[in-house]
Amino acid sequence: MADVYLPSTLPPLFPGLPRHLELDATTVDDVVAQLDASWPGLRDRLCEPGPAIRPHIHFYVDRERATLGTPLETRSRVDVIAAISGG
Amino acid sequence: MPRMVLLVGTRKGCFLLESDDRRDWKLRGPFCENWPVYHAIHDSSSGAIYAAAASEWHGSTVWRSHDLGETWEQSSEGLAYEADGEKKMSKVSNLAAKNGRLLAGVEMPGIFESTDGGVTWSQFSTLAGEPGSTIWDNPANQPPGHLGVSAIMFDTEDDARFWAIVQGISLFETTDDGKSWTPRNVGLRADWPREIDEVGFCVHKVVRSPVDGDRMYQQNHVGMWRSDDCGQNWTEITEGLPSEFGFAAATHPHDRETFYVIPLDPGHGRTMHDGQAAVWRTRDAGETWHALRTGLPQQDAYIGVLREGMAIDAEDSPGLYFGTSTGQVFASVDEGETWNEIASYLPAISSVEVAVID
Numbered sequence: 001m002a003d004v005y006l007p008s009t010l011p012p013l014f015p016g017l018p019r020h021l022e023l024d025a026t027t028v029d030d031v032v033a034q035l036d037a038s039w040p041g042l043r044d045r046l047c048e049p050g051p052a053i054r055p056h057i058h059f060y061v062d063r064e065r066a067t068l069g070t071p072l073e074t075r076s077r078v079d080v081i082a083a084i085s086g087g
Numbered sequence: 088m089p090r091m092v093l094l095v096g097t098r099k100g101c102f103l104l105e106s107d108d109r110r111d112w113k114l115r116g117p118f119c120e121n122w123p124v125y126h127a128i129h130d131s132s133s134g135a136i137y138a139a140a141a142s143e144w145h146g147s148t149v150w151r152s153h154d155l156g157e158t159w160e161q162s163s164e165g166l167a168y169e170a171d172g173e174k175k176m177s178k179v180s181n182l183a184a185k186n187g188r189l190l191a192g193v194e195m196p197g198i199f200e201s202t203d204g205g206v207t208w209s210q211f212s213t214l215a216g217e218p219g220s221t222i223w224d225n226p227a228n229q230p231p232g233h234l235g236v237s238a239i240m241f242d243t244e245d246d247a248r249f250w251a252i253v254q255g256i257s258l259f260e261t262t263d264d265g266k267s268w269t270p271r272n273v274g275l276r277a278d279w280p281r282e283i284d285e286v287g288f289c290v291h292k293v294v295r296s297p298v299d300g301d302r303m304y305q306q307n308h309v310g311m312w313r314s315d316d317c318g319q320n321w322t323e324i325t326e327g328l329p330s331e332f333g334f335a336a337a338t339h340p341h342d343r344e345t346f347y348v349i350p351l352d353p354g355h356g357r358t359m360h361d362g363q364a365a366v367w368r369t370r371d372a373g374e375t376w377h378a379l380r381t382g383l384p385q386q387d388a389y390i391g392v393l394r395e396g397m398a399i400d401a402e403d404s405p406g407l408y409f410g411t412s413t414g415q416v417f418a419s420v421d422e423g424e425t426w427n428e429i430a431s432y433l434p435a436i437s438s439v440e441v442a443v444i445d
Contacts, residue, residue, distance in 0.1 A: 009144060012120045013161060044163045045145040049170035056144045082144040 002072045004031055007082040014039040028059050029068040031078055046080065056083040090444040091400060092155065094136060095410055096124035099434035101138045103156045109406050109420045112429040118159055119150045125234070126395050129442030130184035136442070137205055139191060141178035149179055149191060151205040155444070165208035166191070166199055173226050174213070180234035181395070183249070185241040194235025196223045196253050198265070212265040219256040219270075219286040230255070237394065240293060243300065250293060250318065257286040258293055258305070260318060274321035278309050292336045292394045293318070297401070299343040304373075306336045306348055306394075313346075313373050324373025329360050335397035339422075340405050344372045347399070347407060347423060349392045358389040358412070366397075366409065366423050382426030383417060390415065395438035410436030 001022040011017045017039050025031045029051070036043035046057050051068060053059060059066040060079040072078065093104040093112075100117030101124045122140040129136055138150040140161070148163040168174040174195045181192035189201040190211065200211035214220055214236075222228055223235075234254045242248035247264035250271070259268040270285040281287030289308030295317075296302040303314040309332070310325035325331055332353035339345035347368050351357045359365060364383035367376050384390075391412035400406045407419045414433035417426045 007144075009120070009142075013145075041162060041164060044148075044167070048146065048175070049167045051170070054144065054146060 001074070002031065002076045002078050004035075004078045004080070006080050009082050010042070010045060010080075013045060014042055017042070025072055027068070027072060028061065028066050028070045028078065031072070032068070057081070058083060088402070091406065092129070092442040092444055093398070093408055093416065094127040094129060094138075094438070094440045094442060095416060095430070095433065095436055096127040096138060096395070096438035097410075097414070097434040097436050098123050100124060101127045101136075101150070101156075102430070102433055104416060104430060106429075109402075109418065110427070112418070114430055115156055117434075118152070118156055119161070122148075122150070124150075124437060125178060126181045126438045126440075128182045128184060128440050130189070131442070132184070132186055133204065135184075135204060137182050137184065137189060139179035139182050147176050147179045147193065149182070149189075149201075149205050149208075153204075162206050163208070164206070165210075166193075168195070168197070168210070174224065175226070177229075178234070181236065181238050183239040183241055186246060188246075190239050190241075190249075192234070192236030192239050192251065194233050194254075195226070195229060196235035196256075198236055198239065198251060212268075214251070214253065214259060214268050217259065217268050217270070218283045219253065222282070223253055223256055237291075238293065240295065243297075252290050252293065255289050257288055258290045258318060271318040272321070273319060274323070275307060275312060276309055276323065291334050294336050294338040294346070296338050296343040297340050302338075302343045302372075304336060304338055304346045304348075306333045308332060308353075311348060311373060322373075324369070327376040328367055329378075332357070333392075334394040335392045335409060337397045337399040337407060340399060340401040341403075342370070345370050345422075346373070347397065349397060349409065351391055356389075358391045362387045362389050364388045364390060364417075366407070366419075366426075368423050379419075379423040379426070381424060382419075382428075389413075393437055395440070396436060398439045398441045400441045400443060406441070408439050408441060410439040412436065 058081045095102040100121040102116030106112045127138040136152045141147045148161045150161045191199045197213040198211045237254040238252040240250045258271045272288045275288045292306045312321040330350040333350045337347045365378040397409040416430040
């Protein structure tokens with residue numbers, strides 16, 4: 001099971017969505033798919049059509065910058081970060 | 088008097104200002120999770136509020152509330168260009184509602200439609216093939232802050248007829264529900280070279296008289312214009328104003344000759360002249376103009392107002408409202424003669440619309 005940590009900007013958009021959850025996922029894209037299945041529309045908040053990760057959203061797997069295709073190990077940690085920017 | 092609700096779209100969410108007498112106003116918000124809101128509207132047929140928003144992090148969406156802001160939801164299902172095309176959506180800029188139908192103007196330029204109250208969306212038109220489309224469909228040709236389709240205006244009677252502004256290009260009219268479009272720029276002026284005769288005009292805001300559908304006014308990048316034939320021909324009425332430039336405009340609900348505009352300094356400033364705030368009014372269809380300043384700051388007030396930043400209600404003595412780039416909302420209930428500041432410290436304001444709640 002991967003440990004998935006989401007940015008604070010997401011839960012207010014999707015009732016019941018926690019900041020931290022465990023998912024049995026094989027890739028980053030699988031994480032997004034499972035999140036979107038439980039909270040419809042969530043993929044749009046993280047990805048653009050393509051699909052591609054939105055420019056100011058970063059995924060890290062075990063502290064390494066990841067893409068949608070990055071595979072997950074058992075007990076991988078997935079951090080989804082809204083880039084520190086803006087004002 | 089019915090309850091008035093001002094829908095204020097700001098860079099940090101949507102706010103509501105409510106009043107039963109148009110003098111004492113109560114503020115609620117921020118809503119929409121502080122997302123930048125480009126345009127918030129009230130659909131009088133359903134009672135819903137819709138807010139066009141775009142987050143740098145999470146993309147574009149349309150928020151909706153069916154209980155005057157008590158609860159909100161958002162959806163962008165279908166609100167995106169196809170992945171295999173060159174067009175990408177940066178923001179939802181503008182909304183229009185009529186008879187259960189919702190249209191959204193977006194950047195890169197296009198129009199999306201929802202017929203289920205903003206739950207799902209589909210691409211309605213990109214005005215593909217119209218004059219200028221090769222310019223606005225070029226991904227390398229999207230200016231900073233571009234709004235794409237910056238305005239959509241329904242005809243009051245014919246559901247298949249409406250107007251859309253492609254920013255920096257043209258006002259377009261369709262009479263067959265978007266199947267074909269006609270540029271409506273005859274008589275306009277541009278101060279730059281234009282590659283295509285019919286388009287290349289920077290139309291900022293178009294308003295139409297509720298009492299005479301043939302009468303339109305427009306604030307353009309380089310002046311003010313009036314139309315007496317529903318946009319087919321335009322006559323310049325800039326003379327008497329302190330500047331050609333401005334964004335916001337409002338037309339009187341009962342008098343086709345009366346029209347309000349807020350001239351701004353052009354260039355990078357885009358604030359009111361000499362730090363003195365004023366709304367300018369004509370009562371003779373642009374023959375003469377008069378500055379309305381009483382109650383507005385007249386010293387060190389370098390404030391701007393954007394294209395959706397002014398609204399007017401339809402009471403016998405109509406209320407006029409505008410929101411500024413520095414977060415103030417001003418209101419007048421005597422046709423602009425005197426003004427009151429009804430909100431002072433909001434985020435930068437993109438839009439002000441008025442909803443009448445009976």
